[in-house]
Amino acid sequence: MLSNIMSILLTVFTALVWGLLLGGISRTVTAKIHGRMGPRVTQNFIDVWKLFRKTSSIHHGGMFWLAPMFRITGAIAVLLMVPVVVGQNITYNMSFAGDVFLLLYIMFFGCLGMALGAGNSGHPYAVIAVSRGLAQMSSYELSFSVAVVAIAVGLHTFRIEGIVAAQQAGISSWNIFRFPFASAGALIAFLPMQMAYPFGIVLAPQEIPIGPPTEYSSRFLSLMFSGRALFSVAKLLFFVNLLFGGASSWLSLLLKTFLLYMYTVVVSSVFPRFRTEQSIKFLWLVPTTLALVDLVRVML
């Protein structure tokens, strides 16, 4: 029991540190593409600490306060439902408790809480961004769900543990090679999940500065930053487990999540963003079709 709690705390702490570090690295990589030096790798830690120590003198009601909590709760829940390192049962945390569908739901939960809080802030730009975000979420959730279902049906298990265990027979058994179309669909859907361009229509500084967190400041923003870092690590973990055969050691975990994250950063820095309807159209058409191909293949 105690070791379980320790493991949970360790997982959350590591995920937080790694998430913030990944954020710092991504800023550096983006800067290098721009031709700049970029910030320190540890910049995000400094930012979070600074924001945490700023005063906050505004409030817009209960949901406004709770939204960052929702986000962090959602992130931690996702994190704990995914096995961290394959083989080390202690790091499986609570992944025995649910299947991929529960996970899909909880991933939605964090964003929904954010949407409610932003709506409560009363800023028109935040409201526009929320409506954009929810519209886009409904479209990428579809393609992602189809991809996950295709993989789950193909492997005859909805349990994440099972999905991971089925990929342990060498690189060729990874789902990305066994279900290439579904994986492609899922990887495209990963971009809007990470709010990467060309799908970054929620945080669009030139259009609706800057989306849901417009009114959030100081401590709330600090929590939101931490929540985002945790959430992105949770999503990365889920994807590594889903497509890339899980991680057999801490080192391979770091490497795999890092590479997956860099994929979003690099794509993000060479594309402008879609308009909302273009983004939705693309997400309904391309990744969904790709995922459906594999689903049909598996069903047959």
Next chain:
Amino acid sequence: MYCNHPPEKPGDKKEVLQKITNMARANSLWVTGYGTGCGAIELRPLGTSRFDMERFGIAMRPTPRQADVLIISGYLSTKTLKRVIRVYEQIQDPKYIMALGSCTINGGMYFDSYNTLNVLDKYLPVDVYVMGCMPRPESIIDGFSLLMKKIKEGRATGWKHYKENLDYYRENQKQIIKNWDLPDYNW
């Protein structure tokens, strides 16, 4: 949602980890993305590869709620001053003002203009002035490093001064903004 009461006067209370916090504040200055005057043209090269202010942790934020620094980039017309006050008061404490250009110091070449103010620190508490017209990116970076030094030493207390002397500042502001329709305490 506006406040109806004047802001609390910040005391000189000793905070834990004050030193580390000051270091963090100095190394992560977020600037409100508001180009109030022509100095904004040199803020753009500041972000690109020649000067790259992100090296020092300085980043542009699109909304005042999340920013620390307000850069008054040059002369302020009375019409802009109203917006600038609104923006400044929405920034959460601690907040700093950096003023670029001779025209913020004493009016510069617009000293006799009927629409630009001459002495900025009568209306807003300025922490760092950067002189020149227009200041080169290097001197803006120099201004930032001076601001960082002040923050690390705990001397960048313009925001405290503003809260303590709010009546003085309000009086001056209302003197030149003829159609004052802002809430008096709007943070």
Next chain:
Amino acid sequence: MIDKVKKELEIRFPLLKLVREQHNYLHVKVGATSAMDAVLTAKTSLGFTTLQLISAVDWMENNAFQVTWILENYSEQEVLLISAYFPRKNCVVPSLSQIWPAASAFEREIYEMFGISFPGNPREGEDFLLEGWKDIPPMRRDFETEEYAMRTFGERQPREHIDPRQYIGDVVGEWNTPMGRNREEEK
């Protein structure tokens, strides 16, 4: 080609005065009553279909405003300036905003800057460049901008220390060159 325009205008407006004529440039002055006629003639029958600018000049000593319409003919690349004098007191000039949508902005600016009224402009009186202006319109000759600026915005008091070396030495403590010290001691 500009000759043709000149002849045509001279036939229709015998009181017309020629100010400047060049290759593809013509400036004429007409009476206040026939100004609108001249502008509309230029638009409808002479091909000057574009309004570039409406400008005003305050001739205070002659007690008149000179209003100038600058028209352009895009196909022939010609510029035509039509000026007219209007009495300075309660100056009223017909509006062109129904004919050229761009005229509305020009007229709003002139109304604000000179107080010349353009009845017929639906957006007249909306704030354009100034906000809450209560003084006489600023571009009139009798408006003294420096006096207004000093009265409203004030002036920065000059520093007490005139000697920059001493001042910098006091503030920064880094001006310790032997040259400066020796000179101080000599005194």
Next chain:
Amino acid sequence: MGVNPATDPKKTTHLFFGPQHPGVTGNMSIEMWFDGDQVTKAITHVGYLHRGFEKLMEKRLWIQNFPLVCRICVPEPDINEECYALAIEELAGIEVPERAKWIRTLVLEMGRLAMNLMAFGGQAGTVGLGTGAMWGITFRDFVLDLFEELTGARVYHIYIQPGGVRRDLPRGFRKRVHLVLNKIEKRLPEFDRLILNNAVFKLRTKGIGVVKPEWIEEYGLVGPVARGSGSVRDVRKDAPYEIYDKLDFDVVTETGSDIYTRAIVRRRDIDLSISLIRQILGGIPAGPVATKLPNLTEWRVPAGEYYSRVESSRGEYGYYVVSDGSLKPRRVHVRGPSYVHAVPLLERMLIGANIADVSNIMVSLTTCPPEIER
């Protein structure tokens, strides 16, 4: 009392776009009413940068106004000096030496190149392609370095004066201009790949922000906005000033009318500026660079009125200068291209636009608020 359907509070959202807004160029704001995603009414508010230049110019000597006029347009200040100097030369009858004319043209084209690089990159930046904006401003910086060497300042040059320019070219300047041009030209194909050939950029800009050809004469549109809709207006060709009649070039014109076309026009303007600078560098004659002027503190420009025009990167720039024969100008009225683009045209174009495209449309007109407000 009927409610205007465009501003009905029950059906529309009232939004303020700027002045503190990263998508706005400079310091101006748009007040808008939205029905869903569509703009039903838009009002531009200008005047945040109003410094009363025209009043200040009446209070200063003719020559003292040069430091003022260059501040009217921040990204491309030489246009203002040139336009004001042209008006003074016309009124006072000053002859400009041949070499000065060539150098002036060189400076104007360099300024145009710098502005177009920034505007072309900025068009990408406003739809979220920050890399394009960063690169554009970086390359503009190399041109600013040349300016600094030539004039002593990065942004406000105050280099052109009545009757010539302030000083001659430094030694080896031509070589360094060629180096910078080569550097920029080498990277331009990469720009094209990143921006113009980008599928998402095309999606965001094609068919958006259409300027109908009949609006050109109605509103008096100029520059890339007009030339993107099939107009061939260019003051450099129509009423050549300085030495543009000796240079070999064609006016850039396209017929697509949308934002993408205006981006292409800007991109081709960059090519044109580079080729013009190369031509000028090959042909600068020897000789003096300035005419001797009378004692400037007592210099009275003869009475008269003149409307001088030059072509800036955003279109035709006009100065209406009135002199009453005294020490100071009687009246200087500046007509910048953004005047019409940002106020009546933008208000017209935004109706029916998507909220995501507001900033996009605005940047494609390259509005420069200080020249509206002065």
